[in-house]
Amino acid sequence: xxxxxxxxxxxxxxxxxxxxxxxxxxxxxxxxxxxxxxxxxxxxxxxxxxxxxxxxxxxxxxxxxxxxxxxxxxxxxxxxxxxxxxxxxxxxxxxxxxxxxxxxxxxxxxxxxxxxxxxxxxxxxxxxxxxxxxxxxxxxxxxxxxxxxxxx
Numbered sequence: 001x002x003x004x005x006x007x008x009x010x011x012x013x014x015x016x017x018x019x020x021x022x023x024x025x026x027x028x029x030x031x032x033x034x035x036x037x038x039x040x041x042x043x044x045x046x047x048x049x050x051x052x053x054x055x056x057x058x059x060x061x062x063x064x065x066x067x068x069x070x071x072x073x074x075x076x077x078x079x080x081x082x083x084x085x086x087x088x089x090x091x092x093x094x095x096x097x098x099x100x101x102x103x104x105x106x107x108x109x110x111x112x113x114x115x116x117x118x119x120x121x122x123x124x125x126x127x128x129x130x131x132x133x134x135x136x137x138x139x140x141x142x143x144x145x146x147x148x149x150x151x152x
Contacts, residue, residue: 010036010138041142050151054117054124055110058131059143071134074115076101078127085129088113101127125149 005012013036019029048054058072074086078101085107088094094109106118115129130144 008036012036013138035138037138037140040140041144044143044145045148046145047148047150048120048124050122050149051119054115054120054147056115056129056131056145056147057143058113058115059133059141068113072113073132074109075130075132076127077130082130086115120147120149122149122151 003016003018013034015031015033017029017031019027021027042060044056044060046054046056058074069090071090072088073084075082075084076099077083083099083101084097085099085102086094086096086109088109096107098104099107102117105121106116108116110116113131115131117124124147127147128144129147130142133141135141
């Protein structure tokens with residue numbers, strides 16, 4: 001016995017029960033809890049000059065939304081692995097991690113949780129920075145930004 005759900009949305013989250021009659025044992029039932037998680041991701045490209053400050057907004061098209069009330073983290077990807085740079089809990093100061101990828105450069109959160117890295121190096125070219133915002137245990141929004149570094 002299988003239940004097939006199409007066009008799954010968060011509204012389908014809940015408890016499902018399958019009941020059937022058997023002979024001679026009577027009615028049998030099984031319950032399952034379904035949690036539908038939503039994970040949205042947007043991809044961006046950021047061009048920056050060599051030795052300048054790299055500024056990446058967390059969620060570019062949602063700058064008016066106050067992200068300070070949500071759990072937030074910034075990661076940087078390199079060679080197929082992701083390394084955490086900054087985490088921010090609501091009503092708490094940001095926690096910065098020492099990043100081997102960014103080799104000791106200055107990293108901090110700017111206004112509206114914009115990631116700021118100084119100075120930009122040629123090794124940042126092609127690097128992917130991602131911001132994850134946890135709105136609800138079942139709803140995460142991500143933005144990934146690929147960096148292109150240019151020199152004069």
